[in-house]
Every structure is written in structure tokens, then in C-alpha cells.
Amino acid sequence: MITDPTETETEDEDGDGGRRTHSPGASRESGRRRLIRGMLRGAGGVLLAAAGALVAVGCFLGLYLRPTSDDWCAAWKARDLGVLGITSDFYTTQNGRIANAFLSGVVYGGGLGGIKILPTAITVVFTVGLVLLGSRFVRLLGGRPGVMTLTACALVIQAVLYYAGTRSFQVLLWAPATISHTIPSVIGVWAFLLAIWTVGRSRPGARALGFAAAFLIAFALGTLSEPFALVSGLLAAGAGLLALPRLGLARTWHPFTWCLLWCSGLVCGLIVLYTSPGARWRRAQQPEKESLLSAGELRATLRDWLHVWESVTGQWAYLGAVAAGVLLGLAAGLRAPAGRLGPRDRSRAVPRTTLVAAVLLPVPVVVLGSFAVVLGLRSGYGPSGWTYARTWTNFLVPMELALCAYGALLGAWARRLPAHGRTAGFALPAGIVAAGGLGLAALAVLVPSVRQLTTATVTRSVAWDAQNARIRAEAARGATDIGYRPLHIGNLAEPFYTSAYDKDWVAACVSKWYGIDRIHRL
DSSP states (O other), X not given: OOOOGGGOOEEEEOTTSOEEEEOHHHHHHHHHHHHHHHHHHHHHHHHHHHHHHHHHHHHHHGXXXXXXXXXXXXXXXXXXXXXXXXXXXIIIIIOOOHHHHHHHHHHHTTTTHHHHHHHHHHHHHHHHHHHHHHHHHHHHTTOOOOHHHHHHHHHHHHHHHHHSSSOHIIIIIOHHHIIIIIHXXXXXXXXXXXXXXXXXXXXXXXXXXXXXXHHHHHHHHHTTOHHHHXXXXXXXXXXXXXXXXXXXXXXXXXHHHHHHHHHHHHHHHHHHHHTSHHHHHHHHTSOOOOOTTSHHHHHHHHHHHHHHHHHHHTOGGGHHHHHHHHHHHHHHHHHSOTTOOTHHHHTTTSOHHHHHHHHHTHHHHHHXXXXXXXXXXXXXXXXXXGGOGGGGHHHHHXXXXXXXXXXXXXXXXXXXXXXXXXXXXXXXXXXXXHHXXXXXXXXXXXXXXXXXXXXXXXXXXXXXXXXXXXXXXXXXXXXXXXXEOOOOOTTOOOTTSSSOGGGOHHHHHHHHHHTOSEEEEO
């Protein structure tokens, strides 16, 4: 009988003097796996370095942050009134956002040092939370999480979030916006991890503690950021419905209970905010206008919503999250223990309809959540409200997480395809190169924005320091009316943004910060 030489077996001595057999085909497969593993490590390392460098620039720029717009008001109130004083002021005279005011008091309470370290604190806490969340997701796929790839995904998501939009300065570097719209998403990631921990506890006391924490955190978020409360409420409501035991996705009522308490906390927080004296005063300042639910206003809101998504979809850097997810899925499949089928094993008892609904849940959440945010912006700021891109963070974070998750599912699926045929051996390496190239290209698109942001921030800090020294010197000599030159950055208001000085709240806050009566334009 003639034997195919590619199928002959050879014998080698192992380290114990025994014999082991292997075929050239097995050797080729082992070499192929080593190649794939090396390519994944290389692609993940490149993305980690590139995204990490961009995020590090944002952290570094924190050292060059100086007050502008709402910074002036929060700074003097935190200094003169204290944390509890500014919290009371927000509740009674401003907008009712007591958690927002409390965090502002903490950030500005020590002077201007808080706003300088806030970007670094946000990125570190966000990165750790995303890595832990990604680790749970990879285990759900049946793989073993790799720290480098998970960290690369976390940093790519953040780099795109911070720099791909039209208001990069506001998303990461301007404390009032990060407190209202970026920090809530960071808290939301950690709350998700808390939910996973809570529903998995077997001890009733531990579950009760997690349930109580869910309500309290949600209550605080309800008084911290209305847009985030709307988006997270939609997500929790959808997840709670899918977690009903009769649908097969959850075996107990614990996930549903957690979601119910989360939604209850959000509602209670929003009620406290909406009924506060500050919120009532703010609504009283707005002119009479058509109801938001009228046909005309809904059509106008739809147009604004389309403008928002025209801007978002026009920035293809968001595809970087998909590329990072594909690499994560491929790496998870490569690191999966032998015989593990990942999500297929765990989903056999779940009806297909329920499973599909769970996978697609982020889509209606992002669509409806973004519309609700635009509706709220139109209510608070009028026809130009949709341009307040700092608020988009509330639905862009779940969008990016969903894109990364879908990419990971795609990568895990591709990794399980049969490796037979003449071209199959090249498909996986080509996919790794394509995903890595797309991720790197998406990050490269952000470089001009980062460069412009760096130049503007550093240049303004130098001019601000010089002006600050002059104003303080004049105030020390007893001057009560001092000249001020507006130093604009990030499309934010500076003194003299309006010709009516008695309505110029920024100028009033600058005067209070320096302890003088008024300022005039230089």
C-alpha cells in the first residue's frame, strides 16, 4: 500500500525517555497557531501603544487646564460656600442637580488642582472598569481574557470617545461637562459590574447590599445627569424585561429585581431634581413655547436628531471600536480551552428569539436614547440645542461598547470557522491584519484633532497665567474694576459673550473669583 508522505507519523523521545508520536500536519497546525498568536499580540500591542499615547496626551493636557465658562462659577462657590454650600445653592437656585453640585464641590474645593487631575482620574478608573467588563464578556464567549488585548480595547474606545466628536475639549478636559456627561458613563460601567456581582451572589445579605447600592447609585445619577438617566433607564428597562425568568435568559428573579431597583432610583432622583426650587426657577426663565410632544416640535426634534447622526456617522473613526472588538474575539477564540464551544454551549437553553433580542438590545437603546437626549436639549436650549455635543457622550458610550461587542462576536465566530482548504489558512491572518489596520487608521484620523487640542490648551494656559498674575497684582493694589481679555477655547463662553453686562454671568463669576466689583474688556 502506498502511504501519503504528508500523513506519515514520526516518533521522538520525550524528556522522560518515552516515545511520543506526531504528524507533520500537527506540526503545521502548531506553527500556524503560533503565527496567529504572534500576529494577535503584535496587532494588540500596536493598538495599545497608539491608543494609549492619544489618551495619555489628554491626561497630560490636564496640567494645562485653566478656568473658563462654568469653571469660574463653580470655583468661587466651592471656595466660598464649601461642598455642602454649593450643593445647597444648586438645589435652591440653579438646577436641582445635587449630585452634580456635590462632585463640583469636591473637584473645585481644593482650588484649581482638581480640574488638572480629573482627566487622569477619569481615564484610569474608566480603563480599569472597561477591562473588567471586557474580561467578563470574554469569559461569556468561552475564552480566557488577555490583559493586553482588553486594555487595548478599553483605550481605543476612550480615544475615539474623547477625540472623534466635535467638542473634544469639553468631553475630557472641561470639568463641568465631564462631571455631567463623562463621569456618569464611568459610573455606569462600574454599576454594570456591580449588577453582575450582585445577581451571582448566593448569600441573601450580599444580594441585599448590591440591590441597595443599585438604588442609591441610580438615585445619585438621577440628580447628576438627566441625559444619562434617560439612556441608562432605557437600557435597564430593556434588560429587565429580557431577564424575566419565563423568557429563559435568567434563571432567577435577581437580574429583574436589580434592573427594577435601578429604574426606581433613577425615577426618584429625577423627581427630586425636577421638583427642586432651582429647577423650577430655571424653567421659569424660559419663554413660553409649543409643547415638546406637539407634531411640530417632534418633527423639528427628528430633524435635529438626524443632524446629530449625520455628524456621528460622518466620523468613521468610531469603527475603531469594531476593529478592536474583532481582535478581542479572535484572541478569545485562540485562548479558549480545548473543547469549549463558548456561547453556543451556554445558549442552548435560551430560546433563539430571546437570545437575538438580547444581542440586539443596544440598537433600540442607542436609537431611542439619542432621540430622548436631543428632545431634552431642544427643550432646554432651543433649536440649537442639538449642537451641544458634550451631551452625546451619554449615548455614544453604549454605542461604542456595542460596536466593540459586535466586533468581538464576529471575531469569535471567525475563529471557529473550519481551517480546511487551500485559502482557509490565509483567511485568519488576513483578518487580523485588516482589523489591526482599520483600528490603527481610525486612531490616525484623530491625530490632527489631538494636535489642535494640544496647541490650543497649552497656548491658552500661558496667556491665562500671565493675565491671572496681572489681575491679582492690580487687585492687591486695591483696584475694583480690572481689565480682562477673553481667552476662548472649546466653543465655551467667556466674559463679554453678551453686550448686556448685567446679564453676563461669566463676568460676574470672574469678578467674584478675584474678589473685585467688576471687570471691563481689554
